[in-house]
Amino acid sequence: MAAPGRYKEVLEWLLHVNRGRQVKLGLQNMRDLQRALGTSYTDSGYSSFHVAGTNGKGSVCWKLAKTLETLGLKVECCTTV
Numbered sequence: 050m051a052a053p054g055r056y057k058e059v060l061e062w063l064l065h066v067n068r069g070r071q072v073k074l075g076l077q078n079m080r081d082l083q084r085a086l087g088t089s090y091t092d093s094g095y096s097s098f099h100v101a102g103t104n105g106k107g108s109v110c111w112k113l114a115k116t117l118e119t120l121g122l123k124v125e126c127c128t129t130v
Contacts, residue, residue, distance in 0.1 A: 059085045 062085065066078070079099065098113060100106045107128065114124045 055086070 059082070063082065098110075100109050100113075110126050110128065114126050117124045
């Protein structure tokens with residue numbers, strides 16, 4: 050995990066990274082964030098999904114969770130307003 054002092058630096062970078070530019074699609078932004086924070090999805094020992102966008106996140110997460118549960122996987126959804 051990143052040192053507490055790095056959090057502010059990374060947050061500032063995130064707030065300004067796309068200012069005045071078109072949004073860059075793909076996973077590279079998340080990989081860059083993980084590298085900046087000193088973490089990796091492979092460090093956690095579990096798989097995760099990041100669902101983003103304007104509309105439909107709740108529905109997508111619910112359908113994904115139910116599909117994975119049907120396959121016998123343990124699922125937890127964390128959402129924010």
